[in-house]
Amino acid sequence: MPLSGLEIYKLLPKTNCKECGFPTCLAFAMKLAAKQADLSACPYVSEEAKQALEAASAPPIRLVTLGGADHKVEVGNETVLFRHEKTFFHQPGVFVRVPDNLPAAELEAKVGEIVAFKTERVGMDLFVDGIAVQNVSGNADTFAQAVATVRAKTKRPMILLSENPAAIAAGLAKEGGLAPLVGPATAQNWQEMAKAAKAANASILVRADGDLSALAELAENVKAAGVESIVLDPGARTLYGNLALFTQLRRLALKKNFRPLGYPLAAFPGEGAGSFEEEVVAAAQAVAKYGGIVVLDHFDPAAMYILLTLRLNIYTDPQKPIQVSPGVYEFNAPKPESPLLVTTNFSLTYFSVAGEVEASGLPAWLLITDAEGMSVLTAWAAGKFDAERIAKAVKAFNVPDRINHKKIVIPGLVATISGELEEELPGWDVRVGPREAVDIPSYLKNVWK
Amino acid sequence: MPVTVETPLEKWTGKVREVTLGATRDQKGTRSKTVTVGGETTLPFLHFEGSIPHPPVIAIEIQDSYPSDWSPVLLNAWGDTLKDPAEWAKKAEALGADLIMLRLRGVNGDGSETTGAQAAAVTKAVLQATGLPLIVRGPGQAEKDNELLVAVAEAAAGERLALGLCEDKNYRTIVAAALAHGHLVINSTPIDVNLAKQLNILVSDMQMEPDRILMDPTTGALGYGLEYTYSVMERLRIAALTGDSMTQMPMICFTGEESWRQKESKVGEGVPAAWGDWTRRGILWEAVTAVALLEAGADIVTLRHPDSVPIVRKAIEQLMAH
Ligand code: B12
Ligand code: SF4
Numbered sequence: 001m002p003l004s005g006l007e008i009y010k011l012l013p014k015t016n017c018k019e020c021g022f023p024t025c026l027a028f029a030m031k032l033a034a035k036q037a038d039l040s041a042c043p044y045v046s047e048e049a050k051q052a053l054e055a056a057s058a059p060p061i062r063l064v065t066l067g068g069a070d071h072k073v074e075v076g077n078e079t080v081l082f083r084h085e086k087t088f089f090h091q092p093g094v095f096v097r098v099p100d101n102l103p104a105a106e107l108e109a110k111v112g113e114i115v116a117f118k119t120e121r122v123g124m125d126l127f128v129d130g131i132a133v134q135n136v137s138g139n140a141d142t143f144a145q146a147v148a149t150v151r152a153k154t155k156r157p158m159i160l161l162s163e164n165p166a167a168i169a170a171g172l173a174k175e176g177g178l179a180p181l182v183g184p185a186t187a188q189n190w191q192e193m194a195k196a197a198k199a200a201n202a203s204i205l206v207r208a209d210g211d212l213s214a215l216a217e218l219a220e221n222v223k224a225a226g227v228e229s230i231v232l233d234p235g236a237r238t239l240y241g242n243l244a245l246f247t248q249l250r251r252l253a254l255k256k257n258f259r260p261l262g263y264p265l266a267a268f269p270g271e272g273a274g275s276f277e278e279e280v281v282a283a284a285q286a287v288a289k290y291g292g293i294v295v296l297d298h299f300d301p302a303a304m305y306i307l308l309t310l311r312l313n314i315y316t317d318p319q320k321p322i323q324v325s326p327g328v329y330e331f332n333a334p335k336p337e338s339p340l341l342v343t344t345n346f347s348l349t350y351f352s353v354a355g356e357v358e359a360s361g362l363p364a365w366l367l368i369t370d371a372e373g374m375s376v377l378t379a380w381a382a383g384k385f386d387a388e389r390i391a392k393a394v395k396a397f398n399v400p401d402r403i404n405h406k407k408i409v410i411p412g413l414v415a416t417i418s419g420e421l422e423e424e425l426p427g428w429d430v431r432v433g434p435r436e437a438v439d440i441p442s443y444l445k446n447v448w449k
Numbered sequence: 450m451p452v453t454v455e456t457p458l459e460k461w462t463g464k465v466r467e468v469t470l471g472a473t474r475d476q477k478g479t480r481s482k483t484v485t486v487g488g489e490t491t492l493p494f495l496h497f498e499g500s501i502p503h504p505p506v507i508a509i510e511i512q513d514s515y516p517s518d519w520s521p522v523l524l525n526a527w528g529d530t531l532k533d534p535a536e537w538a539k540k541a542e543a544l545g546a547d548l549i550m551l552r553l554r555g556v557n558g559d560g561s562e563t564t565g566a567q568a569a570a571v572t573k574a575v576l577q578a579t580g581l582p583l584i585v586r587g588p589g590q591a592e593k594d595n596e597l598l599v600a601v602a603e604a605a606a607g608e609r610l611a612l613g614l615c616e617d618k619n620y621r622t623i624v625a626a627a628l629a630h631g632h633l634v635i636n637s638t639p640i641d642v643n644l645a646k647q648l649n650i651l652v653s654d655m656q657m658e659p660d661r662i663l664m665d666p667t668t669g670a671l672g673y674g675l676e677y678t679y680s681v682m683e684r685l686r687i688a689a690l691t692g693d694s695m696t697q698m699p700m701i702c703f704t705g706e707e708s709w710r711q712k713e714s715k716v717g718e719g720v721p722a723a724w725g726d727w728t729r730r731g732i733l734w735e736a737v738t739a740v741a742l743l744e745a746g747a748d749i750v751t752l753r754h755p756d757s758v759p760i761v762r763k764a765i766e767q768l769m770a771h
Contacts, residue, residue, distance in 0.1 A: 082687075084680040119723035121672070126723075216452040239767035243744070244497050251457040260452055277736065277760045278767075284737045288679075288744060302725025305713075306671065306733050310741065313676040348673065352712070359719060375674070381639070438712055 003056045005033035011049035012042065019043055060253045060262050064203050064229050064292070066093065066130070067157030068178040073129050075231075075292035076264035081250055084318055090264075091315040092291045094283075094307060095159055096299045097132040097270070100139075100146035107146060111153045114299050122322055122347040126308040128156075132295045133171065135162030144170035151176045159205070159295065165192035172200040181205055181231055181266075181293065185222055187214065194225035203227075205266055209235030212248065216260035230263045231293055237272030239282055246290040264292025276300070280307070287311045321373035322347035328397045329354065334363040336404035339448050341433065341440075342390055343411055344371035344379050352437040360441035365403065369393040376411045387417050391424035409433040409448065458498045461690035465489045465748070466660045466697045467503070470548060470611055470633060471582025477607035477631070481580025484547050486663075486748040487699035492686060493744050496771040504769045505743050506547035507761055508584055508751045510705050511537040513551065513571045514558040519753075520715045522731045526755050534571050535578035542579045544758050549581050550751045552706075553597050555588030562593075565600030572601045576608065584611040584635070584701075584751075591619040602626035611635055611663055611701075617648050624655045635701060637665035640674075640681045642688060642696065649695045663749065664698040670707035671738040678702070679745045686746035702742045705753030708735040736760040743768070 009029035020041040022028040031037035032053075039045060039053055063077040073093035080086045096114050098107060111131055118127045131150050135143040143162060150158060151174060158180045160171040168182045183205025185193035190206070197204040204227045208215040212234065219230055234245040246265055252258040269282030279296065280303045286294045287310050294307075316322060323345050331354070343353050345368050357364050369389055371379035379385035394400070394408070406428040410418060412435035421430045434443050467488040472478025484506055491499025515532050516523075530537050538549050553568050572585060585601050587594030598612050599622060613635030615623050620636070627634045636652055638644035645664055653659055666685060669678040688696040708714055713724060714731035724730055736757040739750040743765065752758055 082680070082683050083676070084684055117723055119721050212454040212456075213452055216454050220452060238770070239764060240494060240496070240769070240771050243494055243768065244771075247492075247495060248457055248497075251459075252454065256457055258454070261454070274763075277733070278763060280733055281736065281740050281760060281764045284740055285744060288741050300725060300729070301723050302730035303733055305724050306730070306737050309672040310675070310737060313672065314679070316676050318676065318680055436712075438716060 003033065003053065005030040008032050008053065011045075011052055013044045013046075015044070017044070055259075060257055061250075062228070062230065062263050063090070064181075064231055064264050066159075066179050066181055066203060068155060071130070071156040073157050073293075078250070078290075079254065081254060083314065087317040087319065088315050090292070091311050092287055093129040093157070093293050094287075094304075094311070095130045095132045095157075095293065095295045096128055097134050097159075097161070097268075097295050097297050098146070098150070099134050099136040100143045101137040102146070104145070104149050107149050108153055110299075111150050115154045115156060117299070117301060117304060119305060121309060121312060122351045123324070124312060124322075126305065126312070128299070128304065130154075130157035130159065132159035132161055135160075135164065135167045135171075138164070140164065140167040140170040143167045144174045147171040148174040157181075159293070160202075161205075163189055165189050165196050168193060169196040169199075172196060172202060175200070177201070179203065183207065183231075184233060185218065187218060190218055190222055191225065194222045194227050198226045203229035203231060205231045205233055206263075207233040207235055210241070210245075212245070212252075212261065216258075219263065220260050231266045232261065232263050233266045233268070237268070239285060242267060242282065243285060243289055246286070250290045265290055266293040266295065267291040268295050268297075270295075270297025276303075283307050284310055288314050323373035324350045324368060326368045326370040326393065326397070328399060328402065329366040329368060331357045331366060332361060332363040334365050336402065338363040338365060338403070339409060339444060340365045340367060340399065340403055340405075340407065341409040342367040342369065342393070344369060344374060344376055344385050346371065346373050346375045346379070349375050353440065356437045356440040357444075360444050362441070362444045364444065365399075367393055367397065367399060367408075376413050380414050380417070385414065387420035387424045390417075390421055394425060407431060409443075411435070456497060459491070461490055461499060463490075463690045463692035463694075463697060465686075465689050465699055468633065468660050468663060468699050470584070470609055472607055472609040472631070476609075478609060479576060480582050480608065482582075483609070484582050489690075491690065493746050494768040501769070503748075504765050505748050505750065507545075507758060507765070508548035508550040508749055509541035509544065509546040509758065510550045510552055510703075510751045510753050511541060511575070513553050513563065513568070514556070516554070520709050520731060521717070522714065522728050523709060523753055535574045538575045538579040538581075540755075542581055544755050545762055546581060546758065548584060548749065549575060549579055550584040550586065551575050552586045553588055553601075555590065555593045555597070563588075563597060565596050568597040569600045569604035572605050572610075576605060582609065582611075584613070586613050586635075589614070591616075594619065595622040598623050599626045602630040602632055605632075606630040609633060613637060613663075614665060615648065615652060617644070617651070620648065620652055621655070624652050624657050627661070628655070628657060633661040633663060635663045635665050636698070638667065640667045640669075640677050642681060642684050645685060646688075646693070646695045649698060653695070659694070659698065662698045663701045665701050665703065668702045668704055668707045668738075668742065670704070670711050671734055671741065672713065673707065673711050675738060675741060679741060682742065682745040682747065699748035700746055701749040702739070702747040702751070704739040704742060704747075704750045705735055705757075706751065708738045709753050732757045732760070736764075740764045
């Protein structure tokens with residue numbers, strides 16, 4: 001919780017010596033609160049005051065960064081319980097776990113398949129964030145070998161999982177120093193585990209099952225041992241247990257400013273799931289409800305695409321829809337006689353339409369109007385996608401200079417505006433296209449002439 | 450250094466209303482059981498701070514004539530059952546549905562417009578085929594909705610059907626029919642707390658008891674507006690729990706309809722390989738949409754695919770186990 005100007009003032013020397021460049025300690029305190037000054041400007045501030053101020057300015061949920069420069073996963077630093085209160089900032093890292101006892105070739109193939117997964121949605125790349133390796137063999141060398149195999153295949157962040165600190169240390173030696181997460185540190189092994197993590201500058205996963213007091217104590221111990229980049233696993237392995245504990249942890253951090261538990265949370269949806277579908281549902285819950293790191297046990301493209309889509313939804317800023325710039329977009333090298341279609345600048349709408357026009361293989365122009373980032377019907381209902389706006393866009397983007405006809409295709413959902421648009425664009429032929437973007441290719445082939 | 454953590458609890462003052470669908474023989478209906486939803490005194494599934502007396506329920510959607518525009522994945526899964534609403538309802542009950550939602554398409558298989566008498570007849574046939582309480586929705590055009598739902602309300606008098614959708618521009622006739630024949634209504638508004646409240650007030654002003662109203666906050670499928678739906682539902686539920694009486698109606702989400710409308714569920718060819726197996730994708734698209742919205746406050750979700758029903762059922766069981 002940031003301190004107010006008055007609270008900060010109480011911590012300052014109150015001598016008004018002006019060396020900070022401000023007339024009074026109070027003025028300086030106000031600037032500090034507004035983050036327009038730096039504490040180091042006051043040479044007389046006490047050590048205690050410094051610590052209090054630093055602690056207060058730290059985010060209630062620590063930011064944890066995994067991975068190197070190419071593939072970074074940042075989680076934590078959230079500020080609200082509900083996305084409508086502001087937004088969720090750092091989407092959870094989605095990892096797939098592999099066992100260390102797979103034959104090397106199989107392991108390589110599996111990791112290859114996972115890192116090859118890539119698709120796009122509303123202009124965003126969707127892919128798996130990284131790989132977790134589980135020390136199923138119980139053997140430190142096997143574990144280290146598996147870590148080396150995975151690292152040779154990908155530079156994405158890794159999670160090393162073993163209750164044996166010696167195995168973790170062996171694994172860390174092969175991980176390549178790309179800021180991994182290691183653990184779990186438990187009541188039994190935390191000293192050694194913290195030592196291994198600290199030596200490698202790794203983040204640490206702290207696990208205490210079901211009991212948040214024990215979890216807090218463990219996290220405090222690990223922190224005192226010098227590892228501050230912590231991820232918590234409260235150990236619940238049921239849907240309800242996970243929802244209850246994740247909610248409590250988020251509330252403790254944000255509403256109680258409870259530092260010992262102010263860290264991102266890890267979920268292991270595959271553990272405790274009776275089927276693959278249950279694992280997907282549990283993972284979806286973790287994505288929506290406060291998970292910071294989600295470690296899946298099965299990789300399936302359909303499920304992965306679904307989880308990453310959900311993540312995209314939940315972590316979209318509710319204040320501003322994802323948008324594209326208004327303008328004229330070209331597909332498949334359009335010529336002056338090619339068809340002209342019009343839609344809104346809501347990313348989801350644009351990419352739905354653009355994808356189909358592109359896939360049709362037919363040349364076409366797509367006019368994107370400024371509908372303030374709303375879908376076709378939403379914008380229409382809000383008066384942001386009407387005949388007037390479309391006609392304005394036709395002129396503003398010099399559409400008549402690019403085409404040699406006067407035909408424009410509008411979305412089927414707004415068929416009702418065709419008359420008005422013909423009035424706004426005298427001499428134009430307004431065509432009503434299909435309602436769904438999927439039907440655009442056949443429309444262009446068969447109907448548009 | 451021992452640390453003591455106290456469970457952080459919110460103090461809610463409000464409660465979601467309990468709404469009962471269906472009426473048994475001693476209640477002037479013919480249902481073999483009734484279904485009650487609502488009654489929560491805390492956010493979804495947070496048993497540690499309040500009570501959740503009734504688990505959310507699953508309605509399976511059936512239609513009065515063959516849904517030729519449905520995704521091939523759905524058509525394959527149900528096969529010929531889709532040609533007979535009564536058979537379809539029976540199968541849905543056997544699959545473990547809590548409720549049946551009958552959707553009147555407005556046009557019959559032969560292209561002719563559905564008449565009130567036909568709508569009444571199909572409703573009766575479905576009521577006979579299943580003992581579950583029924584939701585009946587019109588085709589979604591004001592005039593047709595009124596015509597068909599009035600006939601349905603009359604034919605099924607006393608059954609405590611949930612009739613919908615009531616919208617701000619068209620609710621009077623449906624509410625009047627529900628009032629006259631002992632049914633419930635579903636109020637539908639586009640993703641907005643105030644609009645939802647306002648319609649609940651308008652419908653209550655017609656003397657409809659608040660415990661005979663369900664709210665449809667408008668469903669956006671996963672990837673297609675889910676985030677907006679999700680947040681408005683959370684806001685509505687928080688408003689209900691903080692004591693705003695006109696937001697305390699249980700919520701219904703038409704998850705099946707929305708998720709099976711999308712390209713991911715509808716189309717199997719010419720899509721990115723990264724989208725994976727089509728059938729699995731469609732089923733999980735629906736199930737994940739449903740579970741996400743249950744966790745945002747849905748009391749009723751409607752589903753379309755037989756295989757997503759057990760997935761959502763299992764999730765509800767696990768979320769209710771505490
Ligand atoms: C999410 C959503 C919102 C979000 C906004 C999201 C956004 N950025 O646009 C919010 C919550 C803000 C919102 C607000 C409102 N909404 Co709204 N909203 C929806 C919802 C759930 C989904 C819309 C969506 O994202 N669709 C997906 C996109 C991709 O669809 P699309 O743009 O139509 O594109 C498709 C097709 O049109 C086609 N297509 C697109 N372009 C083109 C071009 C051509 C040439 C062709 C051929 C095809 C084509 O391809 C796409 C894929 O098939 C719908 C209901 C629903 N379930 O669909 C209601 C809905 C659109 N909203 C509605 C309304 C009324 C409103 C409000 C006016 C409510 C109010 N009074 O406050 C406000 C208006 C906004 C404002 N005043 O600020 C109504 C519209 C009713 C109507 N028929 O007019 C709807 C239908 C809900 C309903 N059933 O009542 N809404
Ligand atoms: S330098 Fe420090 S002591 Fe001097 S006025 Fe500024 S805040 Fe006060």
